[in-house]
Amino acid sequence: MAEAIIDGKPITLPEGQQLNGIQAARLAGVEIPHYCWHPGLSVVASCRMCLVECGTRDAESGEVRMLPKLVPACQTPVRDGTVLVTDSPKVRHARAYVEEALLIDHPIDCPVCDKAGECYLQDYYFKHGQPKRRADLRPFHSRKRDLGPTVRLFVDRCVMCSRCVRFCREVAGTGELMVVHRGSHEEIDVFPGHPLANKLSGNVVELCPVGALGDKDFLYKQRVWFLKSHAGICTGCSVGCNIWIDENQDHIYRLRARENPHVNQWWICDEGRYGFHHVHSEKRLLGFRHRPEQGPEQELDWEQARDLLQQWASESSRAAAVVSPHLTVEEAYLLCRFVRQVDAEAPLVLGPVPRSGQDEHFPGGFTIRAEKCPNRRGVVELLQHFGGQAGPWPEGLQRLLEYEPELVWVSGGYKTDWITPQEAEQLAQGRRLVVQDLFPSPASQAARLVLPGAAFTEKSGSYVNHNGRLQWADWAIRPPVGTRPEGAVLWQLLGRSGLYQPEAVLEEIAAEVVAFQAVTLPVPEQGVDLHLSLLAEEVTPSAEPPA
Numbered sequence: 001m002a003e004a005i006i007d008g009k010p011i012t013l014p015e016g017q018q019l020n021g022i023q024a025a026r027l028a029g030v031e032i033p034h035y036c037w038h039p040g041l042s043v044v045a046s047c048r049m050c051l052v053e054c055g056t057r058d059a060e061s062g063e064v065r066m067l068p069k070l071v072p073a074c075q076t077p078v079r080d081g082t083v084l085v086t087d088s089p090k091v092r093h094a095r096a097y098v099e100e101a102l103l104i105d106h107p108i109d110c111p112v113c114d115k116a117g118e119c120y121l122q123d124y125y126f127k128h129g130q131p132k133r134r135a136d137l138r139p140f141h142s143r144k145r146d147l148g149p150t151v152r153l154f155v156d157r158c159v160m161c162s163r164c165v166r167f168c169r170e171v172a173g174t175g176e177l178m179v180v181h182r183g184s185h186e187e188i189d190v191f192p193g194h195p196l197a198n199k200l201s202g203n204v205v206e207l208c209p210v211g212a213l214g215d216k217d218f219l220y221k222q223r224v225w226f227l228k229s230h231a232g233i234c235t236g237c238s239v240g241c242n243i244w245i246d247e248n249q250d251h252i253y254r255l256r257a258r259e260n261p262h263v264n265q266w267w268i269c270d271e272g273r274y275g276f277h278h279v280h281s282e283k284r285l286l287g288f289r290h291r292p293e294q295g296p297e298q299e300l301d302w303e304q305a306r307d308l309l310q311q312w313a314s315e316s317s318r319a320a321a322v323v324s325p326h327l328t329v330e331e332a333y334l335l336c337r338f339v340r341q342v343d344a345e346a347p348l349v350l351g352p353v354p355r356s357g358q359d360e361h362f363p364g365g366f367t368i369r370a371e372k373c374p375n376r377r378g379v380v381e382l383l384q385h386f387g388g389q390a391g392p393w394p395e396g397l398q399r400l401l402e403y404e405p406e407l408v409w410v411s412g413g414y415k416t417d418w419i420t421p422q423e424a425e426q427l428a429q430g431r432r433l434v435v436q437d438l439f440p441s442p443a444s445q446a447a448r449l450v451l452p453g454a455a456f457t458e459k460s461g462s463y464v465n466h467n468g469r470l471q472w473a474d475w476a477i478r479p480p481v482g483t484r485p486e487g488a489v490l491w492q493l494l495g496r497s498g499l500y501q502p503e504a505v506l507e508e509i510a511a512e513v514v515a516f517q518a519v520t521l522p523v524p525e526q527g528v529d530l531h532l533s534l535l536a537e538e539v540t541p542s543a544e545p546p547a
Contacts, residue, residue, distance in 0.1 A: 002080035005057060006030055007087060013078065021052055021073025021084055032086055033095060033124050035209045036161040037074035040266045040364070041170060045072040047161055049124070051094045052076075053085035070094055095128040104135045106210075107142040107156050115211030117224040121159065147177070147189075148196030150270060151205060151213055155187055158212035164188060164204035171267065171364030174198040188212070199360065199368060202273045203266075206256055217274055218254045230476035231258060231525070233463055234272040235326065235374035235456040239367060240465030241268045242526075245276075245457055245476040252276050252457060252477060260526050262469060269368045276457065278415050279477075283439055285452040286482040292448075302484060308449065309493055312432050316407035319343040320400045322427075323383060324351040325373035326413030327486060328461025329470070329516075330505040332379045334490035336386045339409055341494065347403050348388030349396030350379060351411065352418050369466055374456070377532060378464030381515040401426055411486065412437030412444075413453055419443050436486055454485035461487065461502045462523060468532035470516070472506075472523035 002013040006028035013019060013027075020043070022032045035047035050073040055066035064083050070091065073084065085091065102121060110116045142156040165177045165188065176196045180189045190196055196204070205215040227246040234241040234255070242258035255276055257268040278284075288305035290298045300308070313319075321339040323332050339346045354372040361367050383390040389399050400408070408431050412418065415438070424442035427433055435447035444450050458479040462472045479485060488500040503521060510519040519528050 004078050004080070004082040004084070006084050013080065019078050021054070021071075021076040021078055022050060024078035024082075025073065025084065025086055030086055032073050033120075033128055034074060035120060035159055036163065038163055038207060038266075041163060041166045043075050044162060044166070045075040047098070047159065048072060049095060049098050050074050051098075052091055053088055055083040055085075057081045057083050092128065095124075096130045099125055099129040100134070102159050103129070103133075105156065106159075107154075109142060109157075112220075113154075113157070113211040114214050114219055114224075115157075115208070119211060120209035146195075146216075147213075148201055150201050150216055150274070151196050152216050152219065153188060154212050154214060157210050158188055159210055160186060160188075161209060162188075163207040163209070164213060167200075167204055167207055168196070168198065171203070171362060171366065172198045172200045173363035177204075199269050199271065200267060200362065200366065202270045203257065203268070215254065222248060222253045227253060229256075230474060232457065232476055233374065233471050233473040234268060234275070235463065236269075236272040236275045236372065237369040238371040238373060238376060238466035239264060239369050240374055240463055240469065240471055240527075241272055242471070243268060243272070247457075247477050250477040252279055262526055262529075263465065263467075263471070265364070265366065267364070267366050269366070271368065275415075278438070279455040279457055281439070284455075284480065284483075285437060285440060285444065285450060286480055287452065288482075289450040290448065305449065305451065306489075306492060309434065312407055312434075312449075313338075313342045313493070316342055316405075316432065318403065318405045319346045319407040319409070320403055320405040321346065321348050321408070322351045322396070322400070322410040323348055323379050323388070324411040324413050325353055325376040325379050326351075326456075327375060327379065327411055328459065328463060328502070329375065329378045329382070329509065330461045330502040331411075331459075331486045331490065332375070332382050333505060333509050333513075334487060334494060335409065335411060336382060336388065338490050338493050340386065342407060343405070346405065347396075347400050348383055348386055349400050350376075350383060350388075350390050350393065351396075352393040352414075354414065354416065354418060371466065374465070375463040377466065377468060378462070378470070381464070381530075381532060382509075382513065385513045385515070397423060397426070405431060407432045408434065410435045410437075410443055410447075411453075412439075412441065413486075414438070414441075417441065421446075436489070451489060452480075452483040454479045454483055458483075459485040459487060459502075462506055464530065464532070468530045469527040470519060470523065470530055471527035 009028050011027045025032050032050045034050040051070040052073045054071045057064045142154040144154045147153050168177045169175045176190050176194045205213045226248045230245045232243050232245040234243045241264035242260040244256040246254045288300040319342040355370045380390040389396040421442040424446040428446035433447045434449045435444045436451040438453050457476045460474045464470050491500040510516045
């Protein structure tokens with residue numbers, strides 16, 4: 001059993017895992033300050049902020065021999081017998097000098113810098129900086145220029161950690177960024193004619209430890225100390241990247257990557273990062289709308305809509321449902337349960353599976369999936385459990401129409417067009433068509449009853465990604481007035497009392513559906529590998545949705 005000593009405290013090193021000084025110190029509850037090091041990038045040891053005293057302890061005599069000079073913790077492997085001292089006077093002096101050197105020509109523009117409140121330079125100054133300023137230079141502004149469509153560079157704020165440069169070379173594989181000039185004149189810039197426009201470019205803003213790189217979508221919109229962060233899951237594609245949802249007063253201002261080594265490592269793509277604006281779109285469906293066979297359209301409150309749905313359910317002997325791959329596991333289960341309660345033989349079909357292009361793989365191991373929905377595999381497993389149709393959309397639609405149902409429930413949740421007017425007309429012809437969706441579509445225009453749905457940030461539930469990993473997400477903001485989450489609607493229609501409890505539904509699923517037996521509550525932060533069969537992966541997805 002390998003053992004190291006950090007600040008006099010012995011720690012056991014994990015077997016088969018090589019740690020550096022920063023990582024080993026964290027096992028002892030010690031955070032070593034650093035700028036240039038990141039666990040997902042190569043080590044350059046250029047900032048010198050992580051200097052520590054290092055030595056070795058003789059296993060037999062117990063004698064400790066320390067190196068005469070400080071060493072960078074990020075570049076120092078920790079092995080059995082390694083001794084690190086992270087808080088000696090020698091170490092503290094070195095850190096203070098590094099901070100002083102960085103602040104000599106750093107603009108004092110914290111009040112207008114977006115990074116204020118989460119800036120390494122600010123935090124480290126108060127923890128490790130010199131008590132007094134010894135330089136006469138007092139810079140107060142920063143040159144700025146756009147590096148690409150999403151990122152702006154504030155040149156003089158840069159501490160030359162080179163994280164952004166290494167990310168573009170090692171993870172994105174595009175290499176747009178470089179270091180120009182040398183010495184005190186060096187700067188970050190793009191190669192001429194190659195703007196920072198790769199599909200992962202927003203990650204460099206998160207990587208920047210100071211305010212040198214700004215996200216143009218977030219710039220000057222909100223102070224970070226007003227934001228509340230919620231753990232969530234990106235629903236832009238079938239990867240299911242872990243994210244932080246930052247909001248203030250039920251308005252989302254940005255999404256950030258949340259580390260999960262099994263899914264997205266430390267990154268998210270720009271499509272997911274900036275893919276939340278539809279949540280606040282003025283085009284969203286709001287309010288419950290009923291179109292009777294005769295007479296004008298009526299706007300209902302929830303109680304009236306619920307009573308009408310229950311009436312239709314009691315009067316219909318044949319029913320069917322289109323189960324969207326955008327629903328959570330719990331919502332899809334409740335929908336199948338409700339429709340089968342109306343008609344035990346009701347066909348349950350998989351809704352259109354949106355796709356765009358091909359899967360895109362990056363050198364750093366990150367992938368953007370062509371399948372643009374978060375929960376196809378979870379919905380497929382549930383449909384197979386209920387004996388539904390999990391094949392391509394045209395086949396499912398044909399099966400549904402052949403059954404000639406009187407009541408059809410269509411779930412949506414798509415951000416783009418997903419159904420043609422002809423398909424919507426086929427679903428609505430002579431039937432009670434109920435459409436639950438985010439935005440107007442040919443289906444909602446043909447529906448007898450329209451139920452507004454909730455966006456991914458407005459509801460709690462779980463999703464199963466392309467790799468069969470179930471992940472849980474809590475709601476981050478409240479849905480708009482006139483909207484009820486899909487699960488809450490179905491919960492009441494099934495006659496369940498109290499508030500909607502997705503955790504209770506997932507527990508019910510785990511006890512009933514074989515594919516979900518590995519689920520335990522609460523769901524672990526990094527998700528649960530369901531070890532799903534390949535059958536779900538063999539389902540041929542629908543064609544790309546119409547433009």
